[in-house]
Amino acid sequence: MDILVTYDVNTEDKAGRRRLRRVAKLCEDYGQRVQYSVFECTVDHMHMDAMLAALEKEIDHEKDSLRIYRLHGGRKTTVKTFGRDQYVDFSAPLVL
Numbered sequence: 001m002d003i004l005v006t007y008d009v010n011t012e013d014k015a016g017r018r019r020l021r022r023v024a025k026l027c028e029d030y031g032q033r034v035q036y037s038v039f040e041c042t043v044d045h046m047h048m049d050a051m052l053a054a055l056e057k058e059i060d061h062e063k064d065s066l067r068i069y070r071l072h073g074g075r076k077t078t079v080k081t082f083g084r085d086q087y088v089d090f091s092a093p094l095v096l
Contacts, residue, residue, distance in 0.1 A: 002071040002078075003048065005031065005039040005055075010063035022058045023066075026051065034087055040075060 005027050009020040027033070030051045031041025043051060052068065059066050071078045081087075 001043060001045075001048065002075045003031075003041050003043060004069040004071060005041060005051075006067045006069070007037050007055075007059070008065040009037075009059065016060070016063065019058055019060060019064065023055060023064075026054050026058065032087065034085075040071075040079070040087060042075075 007023050007027075009023055010016045011020050024033075024037075027039040027041070030043055030047060031039040034040050041051070055066055075087075
């Protein structure tokens with residue numbers, strides 16, 4: 001399934017900046033960054049559950065926000081981009 005992961009981590013203190021780095025690293029493990037705090041991921045149910053559990057442990061529920069949107073129909077039919085789009089479709093053949 002294709003999902004969109006967005007987050008807003010409060011970085012007013014050192015712990016917040018650490019949480020931000022950890023959340024970003026976790027998201028990089030499952031998808032690709034399309035904006036500073038936005039990732040597009042293609043995951044199965046097992047990886048989605050693991051990702052959500054790991055992300056939920058990292059955020060501060062009083063200060064941070066984490067949102068997951070399911071892209072029904074996949075990225076190609078639900079996402080329109082304007083301007084710079086550096087998304088790479090890793091399911092397609094890559095030419096080096």
